Amino acid sequence: MLSELLAGAVSDAEQRRLSRPLATVEADALARPAALDALAALAPADRVKIIAEIKRASPSRGALADILDPAALAVSYETGGASAISVLTEGRRFLGTLADLEEVRAAATIPVLRKDFIGTAYQVFEARAAGADMVLLIVAALEQKTLLSLQELIRELGMTALVETHSADEVGRALDIGASLVGVNARNLSDFTLDQDLFGALADRIPSGVVRVAESAVKTAADVAHYRAAGADVVLVGEALVTSDPIRTLSEFLAV
Template identity: 55%
Template sequence: MLDSLLAGVREDVAQRERAVPLGAVREKAASAPVVRPALPALEQPGVSLVAEVKRRSPSKGSLAAIADPAALARAYEAGGAAVVSVLTEARRFGGSLADLVAVRSEVGLPVLRKDFLVGEYQVQEARAAGADLVLLIVAALDDQQLGDLLALTRELGMEALVEVHDESELERAVAADARIIGVNARDLRTLEVDPGTPDRLVPLVPGDRVAVSESGISTAADVRRAAAGGARAALVGESLVTSSDPEAATRALVSAGLPGVS
């Protein structure tokens, strides 16, 4: 599945680059809005919430139409989310950079571009659209690519959520000096979710890094489990986008992550 996703992403990037060359995107990135620092938002006491704007996924199909992604993001912000994640991959997730631009203009929170980044063009695109963070998936990159894209991300003032799903990928993320490490319970090769993955890997994340638990989190109990394992943040999408009251759903998860809540 990951190979299929990456193949589609590369085709789409090549098409966009033919229409708008890299040089033009670099110029736009250089004049983008000032980056909102993500680390302070994720280093607050307890478990911070990264709330996601996601229309569909390869594993679950259609989740929510989300005609107004900015309105959903405002609900997340009102509910106490620390960061808004926006799926921008079009083929399998129904997202776009236009969604990110709309969200970034309407909330005061750091915004993550959630996509399958494979090269400089997408990192520059992200900054040009106003992203404050990007996702770098270790399984999709070799060590040279990971190091280069992480360095570029920081050169542009952004942070990277570096995603892993096994011990060897975690070792690579740490070696690359990732400051924010996402432990994904979903194996992107098979799309299967193993809730034990964060339980196993999060405690291995060095204490000077921010560990983010991803996938399989939908309830207050899930957030408390992430906290017990040492996660500093939790990324949640499906349960929020399908909620009839996303602000209240966000607030409930945020409250579950506060220090002393059990």
Template identity: 40%
Template sequence: MLLNRILENKKISINKKKQILPVSCLKIPSAEKPNSIIKKISHQKFIIIAETKKASPSGGVFRKKYNPARIATSYVSGGASAVSVLTEEAFFLGSIEDLRKVKNAVDIPVLNKDFIIDEYQIYLAKYFGADCVLLILRILSDSQFLHMFELARSLNLEVLIEVHNKKEIQRLSNILPDSRGALIGINSRDIDTLSISHETIFNLLSSAKNIKIPVIAESGVKDANILRQLYQSGASGALIGEYFLRSKSPGELVKKLLKEMNYG
């Protein structure tokens, strides 16, 4: 299964990074408040988190000459409210250095999207400039999730918590200690089959809204009509990557989607 392969590779990668750059060498600016995605949501009807990544298992390589900072600045000019930076190395060809490049290039919130299974990754994300980190509920036990969530919040990082089904939403509602600084991400892509179901998002939105924190739709969104339906169904935003990255002018595509959305 693809997810298992990603996680096994991630364990090896983390151990190598710890030897090169141990936590003791990281100067963590813990008192620094994040550039807040949640605040963006409070000031806008609906936000777009535009993602930059070199490749994906489902889409292949998007750009051979990959410049994440240039892509991110294009997103800003197009009206994106935040940028997601995918830093997984083996399957998405990312790098933690991509995070710093983007952070130095933009003035909007930056999300570090990766398969976080070790607290070291949260320290690393903070060190390289993240304002928010992704925690995938499916790959963490309750105790692991709580530890990661509380550590992230102690470092003034917001947390996008990814769920895939009603069982995970119910589990989250039972264990989430404090909703401050938290967002829910509903991912419509099955990581093992790589298939996408928009019905997944709409079916889960009502359940997710019961937790009373902002909900972000993830994966496969590339149509203004779907964005409008998401907004009308209670979503606070959408995270979009591949659709933008296949364009020579990703920022213009962000602008076009926002214009066509016409909230209604």
């Protein structure tokens, strides 16, 4: 599944490149105001922090929410106390677009993550051109050389990479490239099964000074508390927010 998603995302980017060449996207990226400091926004604190996700659908759950106005939802997330906003921009299975990211960036004052299946420099320049402050890199999807080069490009553009892992080996690879924001995804991207205890099993491998992000398998405040007790600085939440009153749900989650 992961290979299919990455191949599709890269192919779609190549189609966009036909009408919007790299030089154009790079110029747009460099013309953007400086990216917001995501590491400062997500730095460890006395209470857990939330990255709130704008997500219409997923391969595992199908359609979740129409989200006709991503900007309005982003404002609700920020009002509710989210520290950052994640925007799914993958179109085939998650029904997202770069336009969603642009609308969210225009409406929000907190850092915004481009969550997609990133495999090329073109996609990184697209992210900055659309206003992203963070870009997701999935260790399992990338060779180490590519992972390193994309991380370096993200930094050169003033953004922060959220480097996603699923195993001890992948945590090691993330640390080897100097990742400062490391996520552990409870969802296996090969078969989409969930293991909520995976974060706790890997958290001690992520040193202090690196922000620890728990991803997936969050439905209730108890799930947030579970991750917080295991050492999460930040929890990324999607489905639970788009299928509920986001401000009320964020209040419950941030109270743990």
